[in-house]
Each structure stands twice: as C-alpha cells, then as structure tokens.
Amino acid sequence: MKVLGACPLDCPDGCSWVVDVEDGVAVGLRGNKAHPVTRGALCVKVNRYLEQLKSDERITFPMRRVGRKGEGRFERITWDEALDEIATRLHGVVAEHGGEAIWPFHGTGSLGYIQGLEGFSGRRFFNVLGASLHDPTICSVAGTLGVKYTLGTSGGMDPEDFVHSKLILLWGTNPLSSGHHGWKFIQDSGAYTVAIDPVRSRTAERCDEHLAPLPGTDAALALGLMHVIVSMGAQDDAFIAEHTVGWDEFRTRIAEFTPDRVAEITGLPVERIVALGERIARTRPTAIRASQGMQRHAGGGMALRALACLPGVTGDWAIPGGGLHYSTSGHFDLNTAGLVRFDLLPHPVRTLSMTRLGEGLLETEGPPVKALFVIAANPVGSNPDQRGVRRGLAREDLFTVVLEHFPTDTVDYADIVLPATMQPEHLDVLAAYGNLYLVWNEPAVPPPGECRSTTETFRQLARRMGLTEPALYDSDEELAAQLLKGHDLDRLRREGFLKVSPRPVPVDKVRFVSDRAAMAGHDPLPAYIPPADPGDGLVLISAASHYFLNTTFGNNPELRRRAGDPMVTLHPDDAAARGIADGDRITVANDRGSFEAIAEVSDRVRPGVAATPKGRWAKHSGGSTVNATVAERDSDFGGGAVFHDNRVRITPRVAAARLDAVAAGID
Known part of the structure; x- marks a missing residue:
C-alpha cells in the first residue's frame, strides 16, 4: 500500500512523500514524483526518516522524573497517571497564579498546522485556560x-x-x-x-x-x-x-x-x-x-x-x-484564526518571546512562569543563551511537560514526558514556505507503544481537567476542514498536494518609505544597522547543517557519523594568528559560555569569520554547543534572534591535548 504524506520539518521545500506500507509497517519512503517541486527526491536527512521512526530510542510511554532536573532519569507511568498529575498541577497553577503562569512553548519540530507549527496545536486548550501567548521569534x-x-x-x-x-x-x-x-x-x-x-x-x-x-x-x-x-x-x-x-x-x-x-x-x-x-x-x-x-x-x-x-x-x-x-507564507489563505480560536481566551493575556526563554523563566514577573509545555521543540539545543535556558529549566518550582519522540537535552529537564507520534502516524496539513503548495499528510501506520498525537493528547487532557468547551474536542479531520475553509479539501486529500494562487506582490506599491515602519519606531527608509555584539574576537556564524535539521536527526547514528566531530572553520590568517593548525582541538568562548570543537583551517571562510554548523545535541557534544555563546538579544524588527551577531575567542586546547596524550601513553 502506498500512502501520500508530507515532510513536517522546518525546511522551505515542504516535500510531498510516499510511504510504502506492508502489513501495517512502513517499509519505504520516497519523494512524490508527481509533486512539481519534490520531483521524487528527498534530502540526505529525510532519507533516513524511517530509521528515526523505528529507532530504539523512541519514547513510547509516559514518564515521570525521578532524578534531579537535567539528569534525565525517569520512571515509566501510565497515561492516566500522567494526565492526572498534569491536570492537578495546572489547576493549582491557575488557582494560585492565574492562567498566564502557563507558557506553551512551541517550536518548529513540526510545521504541520494540526500537530505543530509554533502554537497551532493545543492552542485552543491553552486559550481556555488563559495561558500566555507564545511569540515564535526565533526563526524569521x-x-x-x-x-x-x-x-x-x-x-x-x-x-x-x-x-x-x-x-x-x-x-x-x-x-x-x-x-x-x-x-x-x-x-x-x-x-x-x-x-x-x-x-x-x-x-x-x-x-x-x-x-x-x-x-x-x-x-x-x-x-x-x-x-x-x-x-x-x-x-x-x-x-x-x-x-x-x-x-x-x-x-x-x-x-x-x-x-x-x-x-x-x-x-x-x-x-x-x-x-x-x-x-x-x-x-x-x-x-x-x-x-x-x-x-x-x-x-x-x-x-x-x-x-x-x-x-x-x-x-x-x-x-x-x-x-x-x-518566504511564500504570505500567499496562503488559510483560516488560522478559526483553527486557534483566540476568542476562547477569557481575557487579554501577555505574550512571551520564544527567543528569550531563559529570561522568561528566570526574570518574568506578574506572574512568574510556573508551568511550561514544550511541544515540537528542543530549546536547550536550539535557543540562544544555553546557560540561561538550563538555569531556567532547572527551577524546582517550574512544572515542565515535554511532548517528544526522543530523549533530547530538553527532555532531561522535564517533570513529565509524553510520547508523541511522528509524521507517518497522524493526520496533518502543511504549507511550504519555499513554494506555493499545500500538502496533505495521511496517517500511514499505527503509532508504536503508547504514543499519541499532539491533538489527541490535548483532547484527553481537556477531558481530564473537566473542560466543557466543545471546540476542544474537534477531531483532526474537523480541524483540517476548518483550516482549509474555501479550499478543495477532498482534492487535496486525494492528490496529496495543491498549488495556491499567488497574491499580488507588492500588495499595492513598493514602499521605499514605510509609514508602518515609522509607526513602529524604525527609520522609515531602509538603513544599515551594524552588528551589535560588544565582544571581541572573530564573528561566529552557525548556519544550517547538511546532516541535521535544527536539532532533528542530532541523535541519528549514521548522520552523526557523516557529520563527524563538531568543527569550526577558520581562515588560515586567523588560525595562524592564534597558533592553531588544521585538526587542532580548540575552545570557542565568550562571556556567555563556551564549547569545544576541532579546527578546520580553510579559506572557505573569509578573514575575521569563523563558521560551524548548528544542530548538535549538547549531550553528544561534550555538554555544550554553539548556542552556549549566543546572546539572548533582539534583532531590529520583531524581537528576532541574533545567532550570527556573535563574537567569540578561539584558542587551542594545548594543555588538554597533552593530558590526553599522556593518558594514551604516547607522550
């Protein structure tokens, strides 16, 4: 049996794929040849998606923390026990601090409108509770x-x-x-x-x-x-x-x-x-x-x-x-308001910035964050200020629930871990941000163990909390129909993808002078704003990896092997000035934090710049990654992240290398 689906990952291509199923098991995955952009090909990362689906590392049952936060020690519990504990804790938070003490922290682990996409999944539930809004500032x-x-x-x-x-x-x-x-x-x-x-x-x-x-x-x-x-x-x-x-x-x-x-x-x-x-x-x-x-x-x-x-x-x-x-996102006419239902909020609520998670957990008042739900996200790996994020997550008075597939660095800080389905195991709808195609994802195989979709998890949690709002219990098919109001849902589901008609660009005229920018306090004309990191040293940029997608696939054995050890590329002039040779072990640091890597000396980077791929898991990389050095600081518009506005000092780990040599008996 062949089942049409869609890649859920944070990539502009929004690929349509085909899952080959035999006896209820996914035995093959390939790009959909009929899709005008996918054209039968997937990427080097997603070609290994079925390995992730069937991995022995999959979290397949609910767990409760038994060690200190950050240790990653858990015991297995039942869904009833998990739901009861979450419901009890949330009722207590709302009663003592109000709904805004709850932060639903959504990431881009799934771009599906039904199961993920930075806050669409579960938002109705959190609206009824009056939870804080989550502003997905980290990406674009x-x-x-x-x-x-x-x-x-x-x-x-x-x-x-x-x-x-x-x-x-x-x-x-x-x-x-x-x-x-x-x-x-x-x-x-x-x-x-x-x-x-x-x-x-x-x-x-x-x-x-x-x-x-x-x-x-x-x-x-x-x-x-x-x-x-x-x-x-x-x-x-x-x-x-x-x-x-x-x-x-x-x-x-x-x-x-x-x-x-x-x-x-x-x-x-x-x-x-x-x-x-x-x-x-x-x-x-x-x-x-x-x-x-x-x-x-x-x-x-x-x-x-x-x-x-x-x-x-x-x-x-x-x-x-x-x-x-x-981005092509502005071309899609989707009923997102009908999907998330902000009208269910009992009163206006504050908005918390995704990019400033450490600050939000450590410094927010009126009220402080007392409950955190992490959905399709791994902020310990992906957020700026890794040290601050860890400190915030380590708070004993913070109740943290993580919905996940694998034991990420963030899972290690959870109080309750809930096993989530992966893409071939649930229904979803996606819209590419690099082309004009809507893509349908049909469930292809049953989930393993006790995994549940994000939508089903929140339906069950709403029921356990005694919430009576009917919209909280809409099925996935009903949610998709509400989102796609005005689109040919039957055709989309049958054919797997549908191209939308582009909207006019520009909408009216190209505004060299923008009144909207001026009203927001910006220069109404385009201007040059210099980088703002007050530090010294080289500018470190951490672009997308060829083998990891954000931190997705950061635990895949074959992709980790292909990626090799963490590397930082320096120009030969910069390496020589620091006494660094190709292959040396180095420390990359600033006042915010540090990580260790291997030096690659190459003119692939210009002088004054160092480069390293993002996407590593800290637990597989010596305990920290490049984001340990990145500031929790805003860009000029919208509070965006500043991952590439980051100066670092790079030094050879000579003493450490000598100790290693002595231990190996070769000095």
Whole structure:
C-alpha cells in the first residue's frame, strides 16, 4: 500500500512523500514524483526518516522524573497517571497564579498546522485556560517584517519562476544543504548565479561567482549595489513612477552608500561591488533568493527591507523571473484564526518571546512562569543563551511537560514526558514556505507503544481537567476542514498536494518609505544597522547543517557519523594568528559560555569569520554547543534572534591535548 504524506520539518521545500506500507509497517519512503517541486527526491536527512521512526530510542510511554532536573532519569507511568498529575498541577497553577503562569512553548519540530507549527496545536486548550501567548521569534520574524514594510506582504516571487531568470543572487542562503529542491529551478534557468555569503558553502562552490561580505553588512551591500545602478542611470523610472512610494527620499539614502564606503563596511573589494552592481543594472530579469540565516543579526530586518527594495529600483517586480524570494507564507489563505480560536481566551493575556526563554523563566514577573509545555521543540539545543535556558529549566518550582519522540537535552529537564507520534502516524496539513503548495499528510501506520498525537493528547487532557468547551474536542479531520475553509479539501486529500494562487506582490506599491515602519519606531527608509555584539574576537556564524535539521536527526547514528566531530572553520590568517593548525582541538568562548570543537583551517571562510554548523545535541557534544555563546538579544524588527551577531575567542586546547596524550601513553 502506498500512502501520500508530507515532510513536517522546518525546511522551505515542504516535500510531498510516499510511504510504502506492508502489513501495517512502513517499509519505504520516497519523494512524490508527481509533486512539481519534490520531483521524487528527498534530502540526505529525510532519507533516513524511517530509521528515526523505528529507532530504539523512541519514547513510547509516559514518564515521570525521578532524578534531579537535567539528569534525565525517569520512571515509566501510565497515561492516566500522567494526565492526572498534569491536570492537578495546572489547576493549582491557575488557582494560585492565574492562567498566564502557563507558557506553551512551541517550536518548529513540526510545521504541520494540526500537530505543530509554533502554537497551532493545543492552542485552543491553552486559550481556555488563559495561558500566555507564545511569540515564535526565533526563526524569521525580523526578515518577515522587513519584507512586509516594503511590499505589504511577506509573500515574494514564486520560486518556480526562477526558470525565467537571467541573473540570480543567492544571498545568505545555501539551498544545497537546506532546501535543495529550489536549486533545480535555478539550474534549469541557465542564469548567471552569484552567491553572497561569508562562507563558501556547497552552493557557493556551484555558483558562477562568490562574494563574502562580513556578517551583518548585507543592508549596506544592497544599498551600495543600488548606488551603482542609479549612478549608471539604470533604474526603471517608469516602474518607479507608477509602482513605488518615496523614491526621492530613498534616492538620497542610496547616494550615501558609495562603493568606497560599502567596501569599508563589508570588507569586499570596491571593484567587486561595482562589477556586481553593473551586472544587475544590465540584466533583466534578476531574482534574489534570501533565507532566514541572513536576518539573524542586529540589523536583520533592515537587510530584508533593502533587498525587497532592489527589484523596485530595477523594475524586476514587474517581470516574470524577477523579484525577491524570502518566504511564500504570505500567499496562503488559510483560516488560522478559526483553527486557534483566540476568542476562547477569557481575557487579554501577555505574550512571551520564544527567543528569550531563559529570561522568561528566570526574570518574568506578574506572574512568574510556573508551568511550561514544550511541544515540537528542543530549546536547550536550539535557543540562544544555553546557560540561561538550563538555569531556567532547572527551577524546582517550574512544572515542565515535554511532548517528544526522543530523549533530547530538553527532555532531561522535564517533570513529565509524553510520547508523541511522528509524521507517518497522524493526520496533518502543511504549507511550504519555499513554494506555493499545500500538502496533505495521511496517517500511514499505527503509532508504536503508547504514543499519541499532539491533538489527541490535548483532547484527553481537556477531558481530564473537566473542560466543557466543545471546540476542544474537534477531531483532526474537523480541524483540517476548518483550516482549509474555501479550499478543495477532498482534492487535496486525494492528490496529496495543491498549488495556491499567488497574491499580488507588492500588495499595492513598493514602499521605499514605510509609514508602518515609522509607526513602529524604525527609520522609515531602509538603513544599515551594524552588528551589535560588544565582544571581541572573530564573528561566529552557525548556519544550517547538511546532516541535521535544527536539532532533528542530532541523535541519528549514521548522520552523526557523516557529520563527524563538531568543527569550526577558520581562515588560515586567523588560525595562524592564534597558533592553531588544521585538526587542532580548540575552545570557542565568550562571556556567555563556551564549547569545544576541532579546527578546520580553510579559506572557505573569509578573514575575521569563523563558521560551524548548528544542530548538535549538547549531550553528544561534550555538554555544550554553539548556542552556549549566543546572546539572548533582539534583532531590529520583531524581537528576532541574533545567532550570527556573535563574537567569540578561539584558542587551542594545548594543555588538554597533552593530558590526553599522556593518558594514551604516547607522550
């Protein structure tokens, strides 16, 4: 039997897959050849998904903590015992502190609207209790707001239109490791490709040209490229007159960013900046692909504002194959309000920031957080300020419930662990953020042991707490129908995917001057905001791994083997200045924390920059990871994270290496 499903993971591609089932067991998994983006292929990570599904490490029954928080020692309990304890503790929290003392902390372990997606699953239950709202600031909020300020929508160009492009700028993105299906359309275009990335990534190596600016200087580079275009008189005056707002003011701002000034800011040669500006000026259509990594710094929102303006200067927004592709989420017309039902809240409640979990658990007052539900998330591995997150989770007066598949670093801090289903074991609906397809996920196999879907867990918990709101007991099929109101649900379920009609981009006009930005307290014009880490040393960026997806697959034996030991790449000049050779064991540290790794000395990174992949589990990496060094600090728009605005000191572990040699008897 073949069952159509959908990859749930935090990747722009939103793949449609096919599960082969024999006698109730999943025996094969492959990409759906009929899906125009998936085209029969999955990635190196998801190709091992069935190993995860059947792993001996799966959590398959409820557990209660028996050791200290952080030790990861548990005893098996029944579902009745788990539900009774959770219900009793939540009733007590609400009675003593009010519902806002409960924090439902959702991550992107699943992008399914029914079972996950940063707060959709279980939100009705928490609304009835009056729990705090969870603001998913950790991923893309700064860039999303930046694009919205310029275009009125977060939706950009359809990536399938890349086939019409003549020039494609891959700006701060590495699709061959994180969303490789879009690369197929880029290849099919035959366009001249330019990678703009501090690291010569797998994608950059395949491009015609690679520019390596200093991290966090993208807005300055974008404004400098527009300076070159305008200096040539190559702006599209007709498009600007009819389809933009604030050109005169913006032109004055562009004039400030001369190639010489931009070269000083970005660390790029002047002639490379001018040459790329001239290439853009004479090439129509030009497309820009940017992803979430480039906006994770102090000026990330402004960087995306500037990028969204560039096709407005050249007129590319009016040409098929031209424009900016950051996220397609703004194109989906889904009834999310009917799904989450904020009308069930008994009164207005506060919002807690996902990016500031440590602060929220340690410093929040009025009331303090007394109960934490962690759903589709592993904040010890994925959040900034790893030390602060651990301190917050270690509070004995904090009741923590974790819904999980595996014993992650976060599970080790739970009071109650509930076994959750994985994607082939439940119903779900997904919308890609890298293309225009809705995808249906049909349950293919029964869950192992006592695993329950997230929706069923909250239905059972609502019943145990005596909650009478009928909406809390809607089935998964009813939830899907409410979400997809106005869409052909039967066709989606039958065919497995459905392309939505794109909304206009820009919604009205390209707003070089944004009143909405000004009302939010920002410069109404695109600007360059420098990186803000007050530390010294090298800038450390932690981009997506080729083998892990956030921390998903961080426990897969084969993918861990392929990834090898934790590595940090340094430029030869920076390594020599620190007495570090290729293969040395090193310590990476700042005032926030530290981790250990192996040095890779290579010119794949530019001078002044160090790079390491994210996604490691601390328990498999010496007890800490790169996020031990990242600040719990906000970007310019929306309180986004600043993972790449991070300075560190890197030193060789000479003394430790000598001790190891003595222990091995080789010194």
